[in-house]
Amino acid sequence: MPIALKISKLCKIYDNKLSALKSIDLQVSQGDFFALLGSNGAGKTTAIGIICGLLNKTSGRIEVLGFDQDLQTNQVKKLIGLMPQEFNFNPFEPIEEILLNQAGYYGISRSKSKPNAEILLKKMQLWSKRFDMAKSLSGGMKRRLMLARALIHQPKILILDEPTAGVDVEIRHSMWAYLQTLNQQGMTIILTTHYLEEAESLCRNIAILNEGKVVEQTSMNKLLAKISQQTLILESLEVLPKQINVDFGIKILDENSFEITLESGLNLNLVMEKLSAQGVNISYVRSSKNRLETLFLNLTGKN
Amino acid sequence: MWIAYKTIVIKEILRFSRIWVQTIFPPIITTSLYLLIFGGLMGERIGRMQEVDYLHFIIPGIILMTVIQNAYANTVASFFLAKFNHSIEELLVSPVSHWVILLGYISGGVARGFAVGLGVFAAVSFFVDFTINNIFITFTIFLLTAILFSLAGFINAVFAKSFDDISIVPTFILLPMIYLGGMFYSIDILPEFWQELSKFNPIYYMVDAFRLGFLGSSNSDLSTSILVLLLMIFILAVVAFYLLKRGINIKA
Numbered sequence: 167m168p169i170a171l172k173i174s175k176l177c178k179i180y181d182n183k184l185s186a187l188k189s190i191d192l193q194v195s196q197g198d199f200f201a202l203l204g205s206n207g208a209g210k211t212t213a214i215g216i217i218c219g220l221l222n223k224t225s226g227r228i229e230v231l232g233f234d235q236d237l238q239t240n241q242v243k244k245l246i247g248l249m250p251q252e253f254n255f256n257p258f259e260p261i262e263e264i265l266l267n268q269a270g271y272y273g274i275s276r277s278k279s280k281p282n283a284e285i286l287l288k289k290m291q292l293w294s295k296r297f298d299m300a301k302s303l304s305g306g307m308k309r310r311l312m313l314a315r316a317l318i319h320q321p322k323i324l325i326l327d328e329p330t331a332g333v334d335v336e337i338r339h340s341m342w343a344y345l346q347t348l349n350q351q352g353m354t355i356i357l358t359t360h361y362l363e364e365a366e367s368l369c370r371n372i373a374i375l376n377e378g379k380v381v382e383q384t385s386m387n388k389l390l391a392k393i394s395q396q397t398l399i400l401e402s403l404e405v406l407p408k409q410i411n412v413d414f415g416i417k418i419l420d421e422n423s424f425e426i427t428l429e430s431g432l433n434l435n436l437v438m439e440k441l442s443a444q445g446v447n448i449s450y451v452r453s454s455k456n457r458l459e460t461l462f463l464n465l466t467g468k469n
Numbered sequence: 470m471w472i473a474y475k476t477i478v479i480k481e482i483l484r485f486s487r488i489w490v491q492t493i494f495p496p497i498i499t500t501s502l503y504l505l506i507f508g509g510l511m512g513e514r515i516g517r518m519q520e521v522d523y524l525h526f527i528i529p530g531i532i533l534m535t536v537i538q539n540a541y542a543n544t545v546a547s548f549f550l551a552k553f554n555h556s557i558e559e560l561l562v563s564p565v566s567h568w569v570i571l572l573g574y575i576s577g578g579v580a581r582g583f584a585v586g587l588g589v590f591a592a593v594s595f596f597v598d599f600t601i602n603n604i605f606i607t608f609t610i611f612l613l614t615a616i617l618f619s620l621a622g623f624i625n626a627v628f629a630k631s632f633d634d635i636s637i638v639p640t641f642i643l644l645p646m647i648y649l650g651g652m653f654y655s656i657d658i659l660p661e662f663w664q665e666l667s668k669f670n671p672i673y674y675m676v677d678a679f680r681l682g683f684l685g686s687s688n689s690d691l692s693t694s695i696l697v698l699l700l701m702i703f704i705l706a707v708v709a710f711y712l713l714k715r716g717i718n719i720k721a
Contacts, residue, residue, distance in 0.1 A: 180721060218562045221721050240564035248562050254555035263483070270476025271563035315559075
């Protein structure tokens with residue numbers, strides 16, 4: 167698979183001597199849906215800022231679809247669409263103007279960008295508000311506006327920094343579906359998020375940053391396969407018996423629910439069989455912790 | 470590049486046009502009051518200056534003052550706000566060259582200077598009967614002055630970290646320089662020492678040359694005024710471009 171983004175030995179030391187990136191190497195394939203995870207201050211936003219030209223790097227090399235960022239800066243910028251974490255538009259501009267201006271900066275005339283702006287604003291359910299000032303939009307609408315703006319010049323690579331923060335569940339799911347469609351159409355998507363289930367359900371590959379270093383870069387499946395145990399919460403509609411005699415550990419949470427830890431050699435079918443034999447009927451099963459969350463905390467040493 | 474430049478200029482023009490009550494209208498009212506008080510009421514007592522009556526003498530200076538203040542105010546406010554609300558990032562992520570960004574903001578400043586200057590000119594024409602002696606000189610000096618102070622406003626915006634920082638220079642540096650640059654008087658009336666000192670004030674050359682365009686008479690040579698303007702534009706343009714290219718106070 168051709169490489170969409172290649173980062174080699176990227177370092178960033180801020181003026182206050184904070185070393186935000188410590189020689190990171192990263193590779194994202196074309197057409198990938200890639201998660202870049204890390205806790206606050208891990209260096210995700212710094213890395214994105216450098217890739218997109220918002221921050222100066224200290225050293226290192228970035229290539230985007232074969233173009234060197236230092237030598238072919240404008241070609242690189244044309245290929246990338248960025249949806250940043252913070253709102254970064256003029257709140258006193260009408261929202262359609264924001265899109266048309268952004269297209270103009272990429273050399274696309276108003277007459278050419280207007281139809282695309284209409285499609286994007288309709289997709290983001292903002293068309294009826296196109297003449298409104300951006301400041302009048304809700305938090306979720308502002309995020310959708312930034313997504314539309316990131317797509318107005320039809321980039322090959324879309325970088326999303328916390329795209330669904332503050333967005334309600336319904337809109338979040340519609341955004342996920344839209345992003346998946348874009349990815350299926352061939353767009354490479356790089357995502358940072360604090361919602362780990364978002365990364366787990368959307369992304370095929372993942373890198374985890376911790377304190378300015380890449381501590382893991384692999385496929386989502388391989389990473390999740392590393393989980394040796396998983397904690398589940400089982401709930402019954404009936405009151406649980408006082409004594410449950412099974413050969414695996416259980417932790418009673420209340421009179422209707424308890425927690426079990428699935429380890430290798432123990433699968434859910436077996437658990438259900440044994441519980442049924444004890445007269446325990448399970449109505450709901452849910453994960454105590456998100457699987458990726460557990461791994462993430464282990465890898466970043468914060469568990 | 471042309472489309473990007475046009476986009477920035479249109480955005481800038483729309484920005485100050487949307488808030489015309491704050492940007493276009495007040496200078497017209499202020500300058501009309503200047504003319505009424507200094508020219509109309511006090512002018513008759515002052516008499517003639519540089520061989521014209523006082524009212525006609527101060528008109529070019531007052532128009533140029535509004536051009537200077539508004540060209541400066543437009544770039545300093547617009548670029549600082551773009552930094553403040555991070556909308557400058559829209560430009561930084563896109564393939565717009567630094568020259569185009571600078572040229573776009575400067576053109577926005579010139580456009581506002583022109584709009585306000587024209588508005589003041591129209592208001593003045595309503596009260597006073599006068600003609601422009603040389604439209605070419607008048608327009609050239611207007612254009613160069615507007616470019617120069619748009620650049621100065623841009624540099625101020627780059628360094629500004631708070632709203633206070635964008636008002637310090639116009640209030641404590643620009644305004645005294647304008648008032649002491651011969652806007653209300655001819656430097657002929659000053660003692661020799663102050664006459665010589667006034668010649669270190671670049672605004673003196675601009676007001677004097679602009680007055681030449683309007684009235685046909687001036688204290689200094691036109692070519693000196695144009696040279697001073699061009700030299701200062703060159704210096705400020707190089708500084709502004711350097712600041713933008715290095716991303717000083719824009720990119721960490």
